[in-house]
Amino acid sequence: MNVSSELRRDAATYALGYALALVLTGCAFATVFFNLFSKTGQFATVLVLAFIQILVHMRCFLHISLKRSSRADLQLILFSTLIIALMAGGTLIILFNLQARMM
């Protein structure tokens, strides 16, 4: 691959990431600003959009992919995600459960 076509491909990755990030952010803010669904529905929409946006940032800005060459990074991130899910999820479950019992 020659240098200029590689440059074009790299630039396209960043441009795509930026455009997707703006669109997803715009959708999230619009959902809440225009009061589109019920409260729960809005929050669920915002969370789903945030999740997609995190994947976009990982792919386009942080260059994490499923290719073999970046597996180590991917495994590190997935392991950290597991740890985070256990710790943050555990905190939320235990404290909300405690709150429910005290009500």
Added chain:
Amino acid sequence: MSGVSEPELTHAGLNLSDEPVGERVQINSDVFGFWVFLMTDAVLFALLFALYGTMEGRTAGGPSPTDDFKFHSAIWETAALLTSSMTYGLVSLALKHHARRLWIALFLGATFCLGAYFLGMEIHDFMDMFDHGATPEANGWISSYFVLVGMHGFHVTCGLIWIILMCLQMAVFGLDRRVKINLIRLGLFWHFLDVVWVVIFSVVYLQGLLR
């Protein structure tokens, strides 16, 4: 490493083609080490988010998200930070494709300005909140808010100082291997802060502004 399993260019901005294979392996492991740091930082933020989640709505009759959050500042802060990620992307591209040092400095400057704009806006909002009694000790919700968003703001401040240091390093040492690796690390750090901000505007600001 044999020729078959030569490490590829796994990180954009990494211009390894002119480095010997041994050096490439070293660079890859340096960058991987920084990823490990970023993930420990992610754990820190995740636990602050969990804390915020348990404190959500615990306003004890004091300041609450509906009084203190403003749509327009959340939008502009987000726009500034997203755009700064894009300008740092341009730094990485310039680095990878041997652009002149002036371009790299220019894109770094743009990133710095956007980051500083973000931070200025955040500090302005904090001051506004202080002015009408929304201080960290007012209730559980606002304590956790200031710890979480303040921690992100502190990271952005560190990022801004780091950008200045990188400009100095570039001026003194030129674009040698060490400076290149530092620029790659700074890029990972900056993009990572953007990811954290995505969660902050979703979980903190947009949840607070739900009607």
